[in-house]
Structure formats: structure tokens, C-alpha cells
Amino acid sequence: MKADYTATELLATVASKVLEDGKSVFVGTGLPMIASMLAQRTHAPNLLIIFEAGGIGPRVPVLPISVGDSRTFHEAAAASTMHDVMSLSQAGYVDYGFLGAAMIDWYGNINTTVIGEHDHPKVRLPGSGGANDVGSFCWRTILLMRQEKRRFLKKVDFITTPGYLTGPGAREKAGLPAGAGPYRVITQLGLYDFDEATKRLKLLAVHPGVTIEQIQDNSEFEILIPDHVGTTEPPTPEERRLLREIDPTGMAIGK
């Protein structure tokens, strides 16, 4: 039976459920915005959304094109500065952060800078943007990305944004804020967290109809598979309706 929802819709709803009411989230362009806006319209009305250009606690009317777009400070608590929001993030005020990733390794280290050699790139990507900041400062980061063997890599060409670096204690040893790091990875195949002891990527739940084999086949590195693996909830019709309302042009969620 063909699902009546798209992979993007599933990513958005699964991501939105990770967020808690009354907590704060640092939001990037696209799906993270949609997931956060959906959370506000469902279980987390008082989710505090923060944008890197200075928008703090807006009532986002419709999906913005840019994280600096005026929609990101529409009826906001404050329209401030990047210095302000990056500072409060560094000071520990941000619970969740969203990150997109081109490639990751099994410690959740992210590459969004370059494929190939830095000075002779095969493919040049946009670079860190706010990603290194989010990955360094937010307590718990949530990675949204497409899972493929060429994206789940044993070693990424360039660590743009820190995951757990080389394993337990490595972030702290490097001088990064203690106790923070990647919390969830969400792909079109499943939902992951990181193993407490080894800080390696671990399957938490598969999406409806996805097999463990598919999970492992779409990764160059070995993914830890626990005894119990859950299945994520598919988007409800109401959630799908809300997603259309949030993104009427379908720019992120698709038509």
C-alpha cells in the first residue's frame, strides 16, 4: 500500500515531536522551520523559536524564505541582533538546535563545506553558516538529512560542525561547551540517537515500512542497532493539513 504522505511530511512531523513545549529552539531554513511551526500548532504552543539574524519568539505567519526574512520577526518578542542570539546560545539558553547536513560520520560530525580537497573542491557547499554555532552551543542538536551511503560516511571530507568529534569526552577536551551535542538524526528512513557510552549513531526507530537492512544498506559505517527498535508515527491528516497551512506554496514540504 502506498503511503498517503510524503517523506518530507514524515521528516517534518517526526522532527516536530522531538521538540518540547516551553523550551527553546534555534531554527534554520526550510524543514526545521516547518517542524518548529508545526510543534507550536500541536503539542508545543510555547516553543520559543530563535533565528540567527535576531528574530526571537516570533509568531511566524507563513514559511519564511530566509532565516533573516521579515517573517522571522513577525510579532516577535524581540527583533534583535545576531550578536544577541549567538551570545544567549553560547550562554546556554537554547535547548534545541536544528541542523541540515550533506554528510555525517558515526559521531554525528557534519560536513557542509566541501567535497574533495578544501583548496581544490570537487563540490563546494555553502560552509558553516550558523551550523558550527548551533552544533557548538545548543544543548541538543537535531540533524535532518537524506540518508545514503555517500552521505553516512566513515570519515567526512571536512568537519564543518562538531558532532561528538572522536568520541566520548572529545568535545569537552577540545573546549566546546560541556554536555551538549547531537541528540537525534532524522532521515527518510528512520530516527536515530547516539549511544550513551560510545557516542556512536544508534537506531531508535524506523519509519513505517522501512527495514533494518535498508537502514544499514544506506550507510557506509555500521549503525548500532539496539534490541528494541520502534516505529515512528506516520503523519496524521490533521498534521498534513497544518503543514499545508504553514507552507502554502509547498516550497519546503513539496506540492
Added chain:
Amino acid sequence: MKADYTATELLATVASKVLEDGKSVFVGTGLPMIASMLAQRTHAPNLLIIFEAGGIGPRVPVLPISVGDSRTFHEAAAASTMHDVMSLSQAGYVDYGFLGAAMIDWYGNINTTVIGEHDHPKVRLPGSGGANDVGSFCWRTILLMRQEKRRFLKKVDFITTPGYLTGPGAREKAGLPAGAGPYRVITQLGLYDFDEATKRLKLLAVHPGVTIEQIQDNSEFEILIPDHVGTTEPPTPEERRLLREIDPTGMAIGK
């Protein structure tokens, strides 16, 4: 013949003449404000006045009581923050700074913190306030103070604010911004600058009727006396009228 002006009026007018049009000045409470406001009303209409609480380029209607008082940002170019004005001072944007002093030594080092031991003070004074900042950051600082033997000291009990510290090159060696430092000292007896080679206090001009002997008698340390010593201009009736206009209650200029 008794002068028809007060010592305070003379200090204010002599100080105002040090300031140049189109330059910036960091202003403290009292006489510095009056001198700067007088300069704006005479030869320096475009003197840019900056206050530590964040007032930038105000049109001060009447002498403020405090450097944080709303008069300090009346019709200002900006009502900003201390961080902003201290930063721009540190970055070299401020030409002149005014300082009051309880005591100085011959290098223009200032004490406004304590008389006696720091932890067992004979007299406790207000401390640095913005003085250390002005003395460190402004290109040229102007000291306004009462001259007495117990105030012009060989060694001050506490260096609150840097003059030339221990002499030529000492500021730079300590890490302070290069090329800045005390520029003029104005007392009820005369106008001083600092000797280029030794950075020691040097007489520039005496006030009308003051002798070289009085200058030296009212200092514990030896004041350099050049061959040519000028005489300052006494306040004109127009200047005296302006001073009353600036300070109608006489809170700084006296009744």
C-alpha cells in the same frame, strides 16, 4: 584690582579653548560639561560630545546633574549604550577626554580612589568611574583640578587612571593604546602640558596675576618651567553670560 570673574569661570573658559571644532570629546560631570557646551556656543559648534551612559552628540539644553541624566541625550544623534561609547573610544574615535583629579603626580597619573592604604582608607574617594577608561582610550586628556601642594604630589597613593605612568614609552609598554595620554592640566593657577622628551608636567601659561613662584609653591614636585610662559585669556563678558545660560542654577559655575 579684583578680577570680575571667578576661578571656576576661568577654568571653564580656558578648558573650552583647548577643544577643536569638528572633533569629539568624552565628557564627565560638572566643569567638563560646561567647558564643552561653551565651546559649542563659541568656536566649536560641531564639537561632538559623548557621555559614558550612551549619549552621543546631544544638544544639551541645560547643565545635567549626571552624565547619565536625560539631558545628556536630549536631541542626540544617538542614545546608545555604555558598551557602544566605550568601544568607540577604545577604537580611537575620541579626540579629547576630560578628567577631574583629586591628586596627580608629575607624569599626570591620577588618584581618585583612596587616600591612605587601600584596605584601610583615610579618605575613600569614588574610584575610577569612567576615568581610567577616558585616560586609557581618548587621544588627549585634559585634567581639571584644584592645585595645592597636597594634590600635586611626588607620588600618588593610588594610580586610578594612567597618565604617562613612569615616563616615556611606559604606557605602550604596559599595553595601553599608543600615542595617547594627558595633554593639558588646568588648575586655578595655570595651564600645563607635558614635556615631549620626559613626559613631565610643564607650565604653558599662568592665569592673569599668577606668578611662577605661586605655581611652584603649590606643587610638591618640580614643575618644568620653559623660557617662555604665556598668560591665559580671562573670560570675556560674553563668555560669562554664556556660562550663566548653560548653568542657570550655578550648580557647577557657582552663583
Added chain:
Amino acid sequence: MKVLSEGCGELIGWHDPDEHRAWVRANKSRDLKDKRMTIADAVEEYVPDGALVALGGFGHVRVSMAGVYEIIRQRKKHLTLAGKTAVHDSDILIGAGCVDRIEVAYAFGHEMRGLSPASRRAVETGQCKVVAELSNAVYQWRFLAAMMGLPFIPTRNMLGTDTLKYSSAKVIKDPFSGKPICLVPACYPDVVFMHVPRCDMYGNAQIDGTIIEDFELARAARRLILTTEEIVPESEIRRQPWQTAIPFFFVDAVVEVPYGSHPCQMPYLYFFDEEHIGEWLRMSKSLEGVKEYFDKYVYGVKDFTDYLELVGGLRKLDYLKKVEQLRAPMTAPWLKKRG
């Protein structure tokens, strides 16, 4: 990391950045909730004896005097004060015996009005100890470091002076320029009182006029109590969000207290009550006078409104508004004395 020199001043209000982050996570609510309470409850809840206290505004401009009086009324003890641009606020807190330790950028003075008898006496008799020295810029940058969640901020002042020697700063060689540079430690006050012209019930606050240090200080504060001339509807704040100086999640309590800065100035709203400040400066010349002052104006009144009635009520407040708006001339007892 070779430290070239360091001050002997006590390091107050500093926390390891990771320890502070953990504290923030556990204690600062990011939830949008009604924070209105009485000033009595706010002081009871957030000002333990021994706390490090800082006050917004500029010593006698936009000061939460309502907060200051309540601290005195509740007879808080052994407070340490951040003596940042401290004027009337610190003078009466020290005079009242609530504060016995102070870090000093500026204190014990009343700007144009001269020195402050009560707090000077307290320091000169050893009743109040100066634990460290610094400058106004340095204090404010200590709050900047705190706001940024950093251990320190570099500065190019204090170098070569005794102010540095009695501070808690350290000097290192800057690895970029090769020159000595001062590192000033972050300062996170345990509790900050700030008076604003308006905010909503969640704590989203606007400030007219200069912000002074309050942008950084509000964000450096572990607990932040706002007193406000007026609580406005949330929609008024959200209409012009770039006017918000302090967003709600930095705020722990919101207390509506019209004229809450009296006898200090509130820009655009009311001028200094020089008559009242003059009375304090006169009475505080003796210990007896200090006691008499607090008996009359703090312990002897039941709340802030009662106090406002006592200092002159509507007629006085109307006059202060006119002076602030340059529609009436200023008078002051300390001026008469000089005349």
C-alpha cells in the same frame, strides 16, 4: 598560558562558563508565562542574604528604587554590591546596612551633589569592605562577557595602574599583536533589579533613552527582577519588536510600580527629586539621621504608594514631570547651600 600579571581583587560573580550554562538550563525558564508579583514576594524569593546584587540604570537614573527600598524593608544582610556607576542606589543600601562588600567602579559619590556621607563613612570605618576595583567600562564588559557565556573579555585599559592591581583581571600577551592585553572576567550577579518604562506581563521590556549597561546586565543576571512604570499588553510590544531591549526569558519577576525610580530620574517621565535626595544627604551625615531617614521613609510606610504620598504626593510628582520636560526650573537644597 603565561599570565604576565594579575590583580589581587576578589573575583566576584564569576562562574565557569560550563557551570553557568548548566545553571541556566536548569533554572531560567524559556516558557512564556505570567511573571507578575509583588515587590515583597520578588525580594523574598530572589534575594537571599549574602547575594551579589546589581542595579540597572545609572546610580540615580532609572533605578529600581522600589526594589532597593524593599531590600531594606526586609532587612537583607551581607549583600555584596556591584558598584557599577553606583550613586544614590548604593549609598542608601550601604547606609541601611544591607551591603557590607562592594566591588567599585564608581561609588560613594553623588556626581554634582558631592560625596556621599553614609557610604563613605561605612567604608572608612570598615563596616563595608571594598573587595575589588575596576572602571565603568570594565564592569560593563564583565557583564558583556557574562552575556556571551564567556570566561573573559579582553580590554586595553586598566593596564599599568593600581586599578588593575586591585582588580580581578589578568594580563597576557596578545597572540595577534604581541602586546600586553588585559582580560577581565565575566560577572554574573545573583540578582539584578532594573526599572523600565514599560513591559508586558511576561517581561518583554522596552527602554526609552540610553540603555546604559542594561542590555548586557539583563543578560548577565542570574535572576532579573523588573520593576516597571506600566505593564502594557503583549501586542504593544510585539508591534515593534526591535524596541524590545529585554526579551521575556531573561526576566524572573515583573512588578508594576509607577514612579518606581523616585527620587531618581526616569527619562522623559520625571526628574530627580532633589529635595528628597538633599534631605537624605543632609540626614545621612550622622548615624542617627540615617536611622531617622529609614524609620520615616522605609520602615514607617506600608508600601511604595504610601511613600510617594509622604514625599509630596501628586503635587510633587507633577512638578518632577514638569522639570523633566524642561517646563519648570530645577531647585535643590544643596544648591541653596552653595549660593
Added chain:
Amino acid sequence: MKVLSEGCGELIGWHDPDEHRAWVRANKSRDLKDKRMTIADAVEEYVPDGALVALGGFGHVRVSMAGVYEIIRQRKKHLTLAGKTAVHDSDILIGAGCVDRIEVAYAFGHEMRGLSPASRRAVETGQCKVVAELSNAVYQWRFLAAMMGLPFIPTRNMLGTDTLKYSSAKVIKDPFSGKPICLVPACYPDVVFMHVPRCDMYGNAQIDGTIIEDFELARAARRLILTTEEIVPESEIRRQPWQTAIPFFFVDAVVEVPYGSHPCQMPYLYFFDEEHIGEWLRMSKSLEGVKEYFDKYVYGVKDFTDYLELVGGLRKLDYLKKVEQLRAPMTAPWLKKRG
């Protein structure tokens, strides 16, 4: 001063703080003077070939496109770009061949619209060299350090990553916490273009909405050129001085250019012109298309008003205003493509 590690990225825009102070003293006027000029004169005077250029706003929000087009029109060469939240601005500057070096926090991308063909191609073919990497927060803090006249600002990010390795930052052991900390060097761009909703003829400027990095960047700039929707009387600025984001003495030129951010967004005034941006994204897929684009929209028009007529004139601008104010739905060619 032991440096634990340091990036291999080129240190661009850094000056010894004393050298910068001397430059400011000699070159930045503190005089209140009329700074109005044409964008052609401003670019001619303040943008030498080889300069380090930075742009205010957010890559495609509140960008001085009038400045960007004029740089292209005057065929400036070998510029280095501060790739801070760079989007449409950098894409067309690199596409036009004016920029051949860039320090990258974010570039070569168009946020929701996907990647930027022109600038990506330039980097992948070696025509434009990435001289250093960093993050958005770090770039903005480099400007903070510059605004403060400091050699560096500490940060707690980049640590442990290749972003640090390719940056110009250094890592030392923090003498307060004992933990490694990153020091990011100040950055003073040679010239900054910033678009604001209003300013007076002296350069006192207000900004509605988020300030983004422009508070710090305006103060870090060696030369600052403001383009503005409107030049307002000085009295309007001075009526609410706390609204001034940039006081006049940081500003070197004031150019009135209504719609000067087109096709980028100007908060509260007009939305992105997605049709035009889409046209650029489509045409810039080939070198021929790039040439065609500039021939048509830059070299082929005599001034900015001519350009506005060409992109749709009043009807288009009215539509963009309605979309910005949520009174009309947004459409975009890149949306149709996906549909």
C-alpha cells in the same frame, strides 16, 4: 603566550589595534557634515580594486543592491569579500568577476532556493579562491572585536573542527577556567555597503526589524557607505535618538536610493522579487547567461531607476509591497519548477 593550535586560513581585514586607532584618527571625520553623494561617486571614491568588501543585511535581506550593481558597473577587480551570511549579494558579485577571494561563513547558497550556480562554478574552477572558513557567529564576533578596537574576541565554538583549521583563529588555554578557548581576530573591512530604511544627510541611521550584524559591522568598517530608502530631516532622527543604530561619524557617504535593496527583501517595505532572483538563478547556470544578465540589468541601464523600470516598474514594486505586508501571495519560478 602559548598558542595550543591555530588555523591556516588567511588573516584578512586584521590590523594592529594601535595602527587602526591611528587610521581612524586621521581618516574618520567626527565633523557633522552633509555626506550626500551619488552611488557612482561613492564607489569611485571608496572602493579601490583589491579592497576587502562587506555587505550589511543578510545576503538577500536589506542588502545595498544599489551598491553591488555600481561595483559591477564600474568593473571593480580583485575584491576580497567577507562571506558573512552571503547569498544573492555575493553570488552576483562573484558571478560578475569583481570578487576573486572570499572568506566564507556562508556563501554559494540561496537558502530555500537551493545552491548558487555562478559562485559555485567560480570556486570549483578556481576563479574565486576561498581564503578562510569560519561560522556566522564568528564573523559577527570578528566585527565585534573590531568595533571594540580589540585584537580578538574569545569564543567557545569552532573548537575541534576543520572550520577552525581553515580559519584565522588561535586556541589558547583560558587562564580563568583552564579550558581551551578560541580567539577570533578582529576584522575591519576596507569598505562596507549597508542599506537602511531612513537616515539623515549626516548619516544618522535607523533600522526597523532585526539589526542582524549591522550594529557591529557599521562600527568595524573603515569606510561605510549607506544607501537609504529615504533621507529624512535631522530633527526626525533626534526626536527618538534611541532608535539610531548608526550615528553619523561612522558613515562616509549617504546615498538616497528608493528600493535600493531590490530584488532582495526590505523588511516592512517590499518582499524578495522572486521572479527576478529566479531569472538570475536560471541565467547564471551558464557563463553566457551571466554575461547576458549583466548586459541587460547592469551595463545596459543608465541608473537604478532605469533598472527598476526594467524589472517591472511601479506595478512590480506595488506587488512586492503587498507580498511583504502579507496582502498578496508569493509566487516564484523556482516554486513552479518543483511543483
